Amino acid sequence: MVRRSCVVILNGVGSVGKSSAARAFQELTERPFLHVAMDDFIGMLPPRLLGHPDGLAFVPEIADGYPAMAIRGGPVMGRLMHGMRHAVAALAGQGNDLIVDDVMLDAADARAYRALLAGCDVRLVGLFAPLEVLEERERARGDRAIGLARWQYGRVHRNMDYDLELDTAGMTPVQVAQGIRDAFAL
Numbered sequence: 001m002v003r004r005s006c007v008v009i010l011n012g013v014g015s016v017g018k019s020s021a022a023r024a025f026q027e028l029t030e031r032p033f034l035h036v037a038m039d040d041f042i043g044m045l046p047p048r049l050l051g052h053p054d055g056l057a058f059v060p061e062i063a064d065g066y067p068a069m070a071i072r073g074g075p076v077m078g079r080l081m082h083g084m085r086h087a088v089a090a091l092a093g094q095g096n097d098l099i100v101d102d103v104m105l106d107a108a109d110a111r112a113y114r115a116l117l118a119g120c121d122v123r124l125v126g127l128f129a130p131l132e133v134l135e136e137r138e139r140a141r142g143d144r145a146i147g148l149a150r151w152q153y154g155r156v157h158r159n160m161d162y163d164l165e166l167d168t169a170g171m172t173p174v175q176v177a178q179g180i181r182d183a184f185a186l
Ligand SMILES: Nc1ncnc2c1ncn2[C@@H]1O[C@H](COP(=O)(O)OP(=O)(O)OP(=O)(O)O)[C@@H](O)[C@H]1O
Pocket: 012, 013, 014, 015, 016, 017, 018, 019, 020, 021, 039, 101, 103, 137, 140, 141, 144, 168, 169, 170, 171, 172, 173, 176
């Protein structure tokens, strides 16, 4: 019989620290959690579809008087994201424990995960930080379009039904990972 897997899903604005927390979590837990990163799936797109309306386009706009970077996913990106969530379910269905880092712009995506992962222990975690902290991290990274965090800020957590919420400001990635491990006794 296939073992029942645990799937921890991290949702949060870009630069909130999902990947860093996921990597720290892998080190902390005895169970072998696989890290599934949305960025790795986006990396599968043909490069020409980055910045293209069929793929993943970034559209500068002004939000509350500040520059923001809107994300527009086209049909190829839509299929890719559906495929990613089914791939997560396929991995979990074979008994793999997973920590998934995702940016969900619609609570329907979280409901889809819960439906696809009905036979698993799903733990949906919202990672938060004040916008000024996110923008500072965004600037410091140097490889992220400025304004992504601002645009996602009011959207990513809308109507989400989390099992755990953590504010990553003032916490190291290891502390965030410990918070997740302790909350769910993993
Ligand atoms: N808890 C933290 N405290 C301070 N800095 C952090 C923390 N977590 C992450 N960072 C820093 O913030 C930046 C973004 O981190 P990370 O890649 O983990 O975020 P992310 O949420 O996965 O971002 P994205 O969705 O854009 O890939 C990195 O430079 C990282 O070192």
